[in-house]
Amino acid sequence: MTQTPLTIGVLGAGRVGTAVARQAVRAGHTVKIATAKPAADIALLTEVIVPGATAVDREDLRGADLIVLAVPLHKYRSIDTAVLRDRVVIDTMNYWAPVDGFMDEFETGTSTSEVIAEFLGGARVVKTLNHIGYGDLEIDSYPAGDPQRRALAVAGDDAAAKALVQDFVDSLGYDAVDAGPLAAGRAFENGTEIFNGRHDATRMQELLSECSRVLANA
Numbered sequence: 656m657t658q659t660p661l662t663i664g665v666l667g668a669g670r671v672g673t674a675v676a677r678q679a680v681r682a683g684h685t686v687k688i689a690t691a692k693p694a695a696d697i698a699l700l701t702e703v704i705v706p707g708a709t710a711v712d713r714e715d716l717r718g719a720d721l722i723v724l725a726v727p728l729h730k731y732r733s734i735d736t737a738v739l740r741d742r743v744v745i746d747t748m749n750y751w752a753p754v755d756g757f758m759d760e761f762e763t764g765t766s767t768s769e770v771i772a773e774f775l776g777g778a779r780v781v782k783t784l785n786h787i788g789y790g791d792l793e794i795d796s797y798p799a800g801d802p803q804r805r806a807l808a809v810a811g812d813d814a815a816a817k818a819l820v821q822d823f824v825d826s827l828g829y830d831a832v833d834a835g836p837l838a839a840g841r842a843f844e845n846g847t848e849i850f851n852g853r854h855d856a857t858r859m860q861e862l863l864s865e866c867s868r869v870l871a872n873a
């Protein structure tokens with residue numbers, strides 16, 4: 656890894672949380688993973704599914720350089736906001752009514768991550784890793800410069816937080832394309848071309864530009 660190793664916290668030990676955690680361990684980061692339950696409840700799962708990571712109580716994520724939020728969106732109100740206060744937080748969550756149930760706040764056209772950022776208060780929220788299947792994270796990972804390298808979009812309002820997350824995404828094996836502010840995260844939500852596909856950095860940039868033109872004229 657060319658970047659400085661980070662301490663990565665992962666909140667949520669399901670499909671996405673464990674897949675990101677595995678990839679982060681592989682990239683050389685220190686990884687701590689937690690749910691709302693005591694660490695002991697996920698200790699065995701962590702040992703087997705994410706060797707090299709440490710299961711912790713959620714309060715122990717507080718010192719992490721960044722925290723990956725991988726909880727089902729319909730449960731967002733149960734998230735312990737104190738753990739995430741002032742932290743750089745990657746929002747991987749998606750809204751899909753057939754799974755999450757109909758939720759008024761996600762039906763307004765505002766990006767889901769803006770709703771989450773408002774709920775979390777002080778957290779420095781960056782949206783990414785929501786538009787890649789958990790099962791693809793490992794197999795689509797390529798070193799920088801590889802022609803097969805896939806791009807992932809990264810949106811956020813805090814420039815320093817976004818830069819840190821872009822470096823992290825790069826360390827996982829992806830070109831991190833700046834999508835603009837958190838509101839621009841709509842361009843890679845469920846149902847968009849970006850959400851559904853594998854794209855290189857050039858095509859990703861084109862798709863993001865097309866989408867921002869459409870949103871500006873809406």
Ligand SMILES: NC(=O)c1ccc[n+]([C@@H]2O[C@H](COP(=O)([O-])OP(=O)(O)OC[C@H]3O[C@@H](n4cnc5c(N)ncnc54)[C@H](OP(=O)(O)O)[C@@H]3O)[C@@H](O)[C@H]2O)c1
Binds near residue numbers: 668786
């Ligand atoms: N599936 C994909 O390929 C994919 C890809 C990108 C993004 N996403 C998005 O990622 C999010 C997570 O999806 P998933 O498939 O990983 O879900 P999942 O497999 O159901 O796992 C959810 C995890 O979150 C934990 N959790 C629930 N409430 C919590 C809380 N209040 N605080 C801390 N942890 C909590 C659960 O713990 P318990 O088991 O103890 O409840 C579980 O470990 C969703 O919004 C999804 O749309 C999914």
